Amino acid sequence: MGKSHNAHTILAIRFSAFGDVAMTIPVMKQVLEAHPELTIVFVTNRNWEALCEGIPRLIFYPADLKGVHKGVPGLYRLFTALRKAHPGISAVADLHHVLRSRILRSFYRMAGIPVAVIDKGRASKKQLTSKDNKVLRPLTTTVQRYRNVFRLLGYAPSDRVPQREQHLTGRRKIGIAPFATYREKTYPLAKMEAVIRRLLEYPDVDISLFGGGKQETAQLTALAGKYPRLEVVAGRYSLAEELAIISGLDLMVSMDSANMHLASLSGVPVVSIWGATHPYAGFMGFGQPEENAVQIDLYCRPCSVFGNKPCFRGDHACMEQLAPERVTERAAAVLGLR
Template sequence: MAITTTILVTRLSALGDVAMTVPVMKQVLDENPEVRIIFVTNKNWGALCAGIPRLVFFPADVKGEHKGVPGLYRLFRSISRQYRIDAVADLHNVLRSKIVRTFFRLAGKPVAAIDKGRAGKKALTRKEDKVLQPQTSTIERYAMVFRQLGLRCTMGTQPVFAPRPLPERVLAVTGAKNTQPWVGLAPFATYREKMYPLAKLEMALAALIKDGTYRVLLFGGGKAEVAQLNELAARYPQAVSVAGRFTLEEELALISQLDVMISMDSANMHLASLYGVPVVSVWGATHPYAGFMGYGQSEQYAVQITDLTCRPCSVFGNKPCFRGDHACMEWIKPEQITEKVISIIR
């Protein structure tokens, strides 16, 4: 079927948030073969779009060329020169994306934007009189935007991508995968309130590799994280730090080969989810009820303290612990993590 409709999709944000858009856009394209999507996002995230027919990555540099209102206007003009946009799906609904969609609306294009459900999330995370109820997932909220534009989008749980072969540059570091299960360990997140104490996570790592049953690959990014993971790998030679060593495309191939990923409520949970890799996710200040569980992931693999009345205290983990003791993370035992990993692999 020939392409008759071109949809502009915007999500100018962090890697994990962008990764969650991919299953939805793939589903839209599968159910609407006449549609093409032009996906405007961070210039560094192009590898997420690879291998999906009719999904066109359009890089945005909001800290450089596309900074501020003049830059966003340049972005609008650049898109308009290259593509005839029929409608806009704003999956971000922040000031930048509102400005971009306004330019298209003034040009006569239909626009739909995500409803983030702020009232429900506020009730879920407030200090007093919490309403501890699951909110509509972010994945479903994305899907609703496309439905507003009259497109079919019925979400399932099937992996978006099949496992990818490992490039030679990766194999030179990891070696070939044999019968030994590979476990990814991604201990970091943007905020401390979303991170399990590294010393306790080290205990879980030691338990997993003590008899040589599992190969553990350490994931992270940024100079400080790379340094900490290299130190950890030096103490545990059966673990390999892959942090900062590969491109995003290479890292995705590596993630696709994992048997389990251990992750905080952060990007690596969402990257692993694209390949159907089970994730043992560790939750502290945030909660799966806020709608950010990885695509297709089971909540039974989530590790969290369920009897703390202060949880969750934040949607994104960006608020300091008002108790001051980070009990939501400190009370989690390392064996709670290792037991779930072992149960998944078995």
């Protein structure tokens, strides 16, 4: 699909999940950087506007899919509101390819607007996560899949990955995000506590704890009460404020979860911990080197793409057998701690 001369505004759709939405941001920045004549209107969850702040020509548009935009009538309301607010949209990039995004894009298609859709590579992901006859190989990354959608519309992104200069002098600020949506990709809290204890043996290290929700905040608050130089960020700041705090870190230690992607937005190095999931599925943080992914090799890994399937072995070996020393050694290496 070629780019027409009057194509200046693209609608990009990605409703959820938070980490996947965060992964779209650096790609859209690359597209806008390569095409200064272009504007992108990004429709996503109404609570995530902070992800788009400070990016020229990236316009946030809130979707309330549990409220006014619920169901087919709600999605039509969203379409008509978008058409009124941004009548110049001349192409649609569906970065989600789920029922709701298909319905929204179909309204545009019926109006004669060209549409490009992400290829999720479901067949190859099924082979990667299969219990039998597993094909363990790196797949096309999610970031590259997003890039391909814009390329189909005639807007190839730039290849530039912003590099943040690290001046590792004085105190080191480490963020630790010990939780994930599913148990199968969450490092046991007792083991993460061992990581924290070891990192705090370095006198020039300060640690901020990230998470979400009342239960996680309560667990982190209890943990912070046991050690010095621990600060709880979870539950105390807006998303915009959390992003600002993350941007000031020297390192984030995270699961395969949203905080890995939020840190990647600011070019913060991430030591990521992988259990049931695997970097080969394509969800590594933007610009993060694979050597910073801490994991163990097991015949059963990965058993799912998103970590949402119960451990069929029943012992969660991928996390239980992962020694805390592996995490602390990698973190110390990235920070140059001796």
